[in-house]
Amino acid sequence: MTDAATLPPGRTTRLKLDRDGVIKRGLMLVIAAYLFAALALPLYAMLSKSFVTYSFDLTRYEFQVSDETGTIWSDPVSAADLNARLDLFDPDDLRTSTNGRLAVTGFFPEFSFRSPVKYRLRGTVADAPYLVGLDLQNSTEWREFDGNTFRRVNLRPVATAGLQNYRAYFTNPTLLSSIGNSVFIATVSTVLTVTAAFGFAYALNRSCMQFKGAFRLIAMMPILVPSLLPGIALIYLFGNQGLLKSLLMGQSIYGPLGIVIGSIFFTFPHALIIISTALSISDQRQYEAAESLRASKWRTFWTVTIPSARYGLISAAFVTFTLVITDFGLPKVIGGQYNVLAIDIYKQVIGQQNFEMGAVVSVVLLIPAVIAFAVDRIVQKKQVSLLSARSVPYQPRPNRRFDMAMLGWCSLVALFIVGIIGICQFAALVKFWPYDLSFSLRNYEFDRMDGGGWAAYFNSLRMAALTAVVGTVIVFTGAYVVEKIDGFRLGRAGFQFLAMLPMAIPGMVLGLAYIFFFNDPENPLNFVYGTMAILVISTVTHFYTVGHLTALTALKQIDAEFEPVASSLRAPFWRLFARVTVPVCLPSILDISIYLFVNAMTTVSAVVFLYSTHTALASVAVLNMDDAGDVAPAAAMGMMIFYTNAAARMLHAAASRGLLRRTQAWRLR
Amino acid sequence: MTALDAEGLRAATGIAEPYLRIENVWKAFGDFVALRDVSLDIERGEFICFLGPSGCGKTTLLRAVAGLDPQSRGTIRQGGRDISDMPASQRDYGIVFQSYALFPNLTIAKNIAFGLENTRRPRAEISARVDELLDLVGLPEQADKYPAQLSGGQQQRIALARAIAINPGLLLLDEPLSALDAKVRVHLRHEIKELQRKLGVTTIMVTHDQEEALSMADRIAVMNQGVIEQVGTPTEIYRHPATLFVADFIGETNRIETTHTGGAVRVGHAVLQTETHGLRDGQAVVMVVRPEDVLPHAVGYEAEMKPNQLPVDIADMEFLGSYWRAHLNNPEFANTPLVANFSINAVRRFGLASGTRMTVEIPPERLLVFPREGVA
Ligand SMILES: Nc1ncnc2c1ncn2[C@@H]1O[C@H](COP(=O)(O)OP(=O)(O)O)[C@@H](O)[C@H]1O
Numbered sequence A: 001m002t003d004a005a006t007l008p009p010g011r012t013t014r015l016k017l018d019r020d021g022v023i024k025r026g027l028m029l030v031i032a033a034y035l036f037a038a039l040a041l042p043l044y045a046m047l048s049k050s051f052v053t054y055s056f057d058l059t060r061y062e063f064q065v066s067d068e069t070g071t072i073w074s075d076p077v078s079a080a081d082l083n084a085r086l087d088l089f090d091p092d093d094l095r096t097s098t099n100g101r102l103a104v105t106g107f108f109p110e111f112s113f114r115s116p117v118k119y120r121l122r123g124t125v126a127d128a129p130y131l132v133g134l135d136l137q138n139s140t141e142w143r144e145f146d147g148n149t150f151r152r153v154n155l156r157p158v159a160t161a162g163l164q165n166y167r168a169y170f171t172n173p174t175l176l177s178s179i180g181n182s183v184f185i186a187t188v189s190t191v192l193t194v195t196a197a198f199g200f201a202y203a204l205n206r207s208c209m210q211f212k213g214a215f216r217l218i219a220m221m222p223i224l225v226p227s228l229l230p231g232i233a234l235i236y237l238f239g240n241q242g243l244l245k246s247l248l249m250g251q252s253i254y255g256p257l258g259i260v261i262g263s264i265f266f267t268f269p270h271a272l273i274i275i276s277t278a279l280s281i282s283d284q285r286q287y288e289a290a291e292s293l294r295a296s297k298w299r300t301f302w303t304v305t306i307p308s309a310r311y312g313l314i315s316a317a318f319v320t321f322t323l324v325i326t327d328f329g330l331p332k333v334i335g336g337q338y339n340v341l342a343i344d345i346y347k348q349v350i351g352q353q354n355f356e357m358g359a360v361v362s363v364v365l366l367i368p369a370v371i372a373f374a375v376d377r378i379v380q381k382k383q384v385s386l387l388s389a390r391s392v393p394y395q396p397r398p399n400r401r402f403d404m405a406m407l408g409w410c411s412l413v414a415l416f417i418v419g420i421i422g423i424c425q426f427a428a429l430v431k432f433w434p435y436d437l438s439f440s441l442r443n444y445e446f447d448r449m450d451g452g453g454w455a456a457y458f459n460s461l462r463m464a465a466l467t468a469v470v471g472t473v474i475v476f477t478g479a480y481v482v483e484k485i486d487g488f489r490l491g492r493a494g495f496q497f498l499a500m501l502p503m504a505i506p507g508m509v510l511g512l513a514y515i516f517f518f519n520d521p522e523n524p525l526n527f528v529y530g531t532m533a534i535l536v537i538s539t540v541t542h543f544y545t546v547g548h549l550t551a552l553t554a555l556k557q558i559d560a561e562f563e564p565v566a567s568s569l570r571a572p573f574w575r576l577f578a579r580v581t582v583p584v585c586l587p588s589i590l591d592i593s594i595y596l597f598v599n600a601m602t603t604v605s606a607v608v609f610l611y612s613t614h615t616a617l618a619s620v621a622v623l624n625m626d627d628a629g630d631v632a633p634a635a636a637m638g639m640m641i642f643y644t645n646a647a648a649r650m651l652h653a654a655a656s657r658g659l660l661r662r663t664q665a666w667r668l669r
Numbered sequence B: 001m002t003a004l005d006a007e008g009l010r011a012a013t014g015i016a017e018p019y020l021r022i023e024n025v026w027k028a029f030g031d032f033v034a035l036r037d038v039s040l041d042i043e044r045g046e047f048i049c050f051l052g053p054s055g056c057g058k059t060t061l062l063r064a065v066a067g068l069d070p071q072s073r074g075t076i077r078q079g080g081r082d083i084s085d086m087p088a089s090q091r092d093y094g095i096v097f098q099s100y101a102l103f104p105n106l107t108i109a110k111n112i113a114f115g116l117e118n119t120r121r122p123r124a125e126i127s128a129r130v131d132e133l134l135d136l137v138g139l140p141e142q143a144d145k146y147p148a149q150l151s152g153g154q155q156q157r158i159a160l161a162r163a164i165a166i167n168p169g170l171l172l173l174d175e176p177l178s179a180l181d182a183k184v185r186v187h188l189r190h191e192i193k194e195l196q197r198k199l200g201v202t203t204i205m206v207t208h209d210q211e212e213a214l215s216m217a218d219r220i221a222v223m224n225q226g227v228i229e230q231v232g233t234p235t236e237i238y239r240h241p242a243t244l245f246v247a248d249f250i251g252e253t254n255r256i257e258t259t260h261t262g263g264a265v266r267v268g269h270a271v272l273q274t275e276t277h278g279l280r281d282g283q284a285v286v287m288v289v290r291p292e293d294v295l296p297h298a299v300g301y302e303a304e305m306k307p308n309q310l311p312v313d314i315a316d317m318e319f320l321g322s323y324w325r326a327h328l329n330n331p332e333f334a335n336t337p338l339v340a341n342f343s344i345n346a347v348r349r350f351g352l353a354s355g356t357r358m359t360v361e362i363p364p365e366r367l368l369v370f371p372r373e374g375v376a
């Protein structure tokens, strides 16, 4: 191609593969195969499912009926003709799901299984499936049935590809209203969360207020609990028997109000981290310049602070928006009759078993998520380039009035966060809210309720531990493959794309995609369906991207020359990997594993479609107990998740510090 | 041993080929050609520098030799083997980068031993070899420190020790000194050269610093925009640059554009003869003179200028420690200023000062003339 124009004719030199090269490519293949099986193929299965409709095609079948002697046969007549003659089914009535069956006796009003009349049936085209009992037939040969057998004959639907599902979706006002609802709550929550988080981040980075450490800690607490926990707290406060119900002045907490308040709670830390990072990289010199120009504080805020933090704000807004619009737990617990997209998927799949429509809603939900993801990626890239090596970090100066105001704001937010968790804790510990507030541990006796009991909690622990270990290995190896293997450019770009993709895929969508892919009996991977393995796989995949980015960042900081040096020393790459790469990246590796652990403990959306009776999970148990009216035990289980995650975080902090001290002595001069 | 000797020896015996033979090597990155038909022979034990401005393809050529990023076309042979498509791990070299690339979490001793540990040698032998290498690079006390605890120069010596630990046939150095400050750099130049001589290892060093190349190399390959412009010993390169680029890149030059007629160029009324051959009459040329080749001849203008003499006025003089730098104006050639380095002796002897009128001489063998590019 271009080579021909610039180089003399000849073959381009390719290095022979050495053992390292073979192993590295093997590794790449393994991880790529993982991402393919755990992500690309399920999504593809889901997407194609959304275009499939099942209906009975009556033109494909022909009948013959005999006289009473069973010897003289009528002329063949198609099922479509019979239908028209008898005026049985509209085209709409013939639409069905994969499992649809249509009894053929319906076409013969005079049918009686005692009669000696016999029937014949054949397909007029190659694909004309019907069941005789449980036996699937598909033949253009006539088959003859006596009355007794004929009543066990059912037509099966055929699949057609098309936009019918989408047409059905977009002409259904109830389903359609969910789009508006979802966008509405996501927008409102985003505005409120980003504002609150900006104020908080501003206080942390730009004031000399006290207790910054404590505020930082409290602000991160929501990450440790499932997103539906604030819903439970809000029910206790403002629900039908809520203590503060009167404060709402007749408004119901069940619906958008509850969803928005709960969403602020669970998205707050995510927005805060992003905005805080953006504010922390601002340049002191700009402020000095503004001051020397005698710009007012207010003007400086709008002309220096906001513009320099704009990428952080945009990014935080999109992340928050995505979190809210794809969240399932909160609307399930406190949404009442208010339908949102994530709930629709759940209802279509679990309630109505209409998988195809579930797939359509999933595709609809993918759109805002993908847009948000794309914008976030673009903005993140720009933000990085803002960072100049020479910028001087901003040093806040004490200012009593301002510091007190900031302290007030942070206290308010902290009170909200601690309050929500405190209410749950309280509700979990009292006998019967709000009538008998004496303490008891009865709500922790999960084995007395439905939802999985203590087994669910231990399943969650196991699942989270497996996810942390397996996930970290996969994610780190994958990032290593992307970052440190030379050549194979196209493969690596595709790989990188697959690794970024999970961020744009809502958990509900992933879960549904897994049903389509893994529950297909023809899939050789079918055996993982209903096991712990599929829960681990879905969780690793769901949270893949953040871990991948963390690992990439760590690997990028490692000298690119290590690999060439090692191969010049004829040391196999895995020695370099084990002795240098992994030890140097150990802090990041620990970060990835704790991130996966905490998220595995709290996640609901993907696994809610995938757990089975013996792999029930704590987070799902919270949902199910709440659904069954056992709200206090649900709160108690939520708190179990909180304790576990808090303990895991502390362990992680201690381990990181210990490891740093022991193995990273080289970092200190 | 110089290249010429080796060539003679090869011709005489008709067998041995050079240790490293780079033949018609091309490298393209997409549409961009980074190396264009590069050929070079390197003898065993030779210290050769790839010298050229940043972006000319030095690292690219080095990486092709190392098997890190293979050439697109052409062959590379090392020690009689064709290594053109051999992966890096099967070639025989040690490499040192500008960044040192020391493993930060391993002690100095472990860093040096990294390559030795593949060789299944007993532990005691490895440790003895590490001590020997630490002695060799002059850092015997540092074995248990981590790289971050050493200075840049010390780190670079450790990187060198690690690279030579496995006794490679070829040592590759990519700008090994550029990250160091000037004083350390000069010192280390010397040490690397010493070490190389002691070990007798064939060495390629990439640098953009001409002083470094001139002081260290047995031979220099001057590169420009993906081609080797000239290969030669430091004095050859300096005294007889083959192209205008080489003349310009190495050392300081005065450049005057003029035309060539009958073995001489004209500057105003002055006629300057040259020993450069192969020029047409009337050809547009650039004449190049190094400041130290402008020799003071006499104070005042000669009544009758001989060939290769020029009347000049000293516009101003700077004292640079070991010599004087003079800026010379010539009323005859449209005031093209000429820079000359005069020895302290000469300045004293002729009593030169700003404003002095004098006659300078440019010997024909020092006058370099190159065709002007793009002009017929
Ligand atoms: N991997 C690459 N992809 C594209 N261009 C490259 C790559 N590596 C080097 N180049 C280009 O090739 C030219 C030569 O680079 P290099 O050999 O690194 O120069 P130097 O002489 O400074 O070592 C430069 O213009 C550089 O931009």
Ligand SMILES: [Mg+2]
Residues within 6 Å of the ligand: B058, B059, B060, B175, B206
């Ligand atoms: Mg270079």
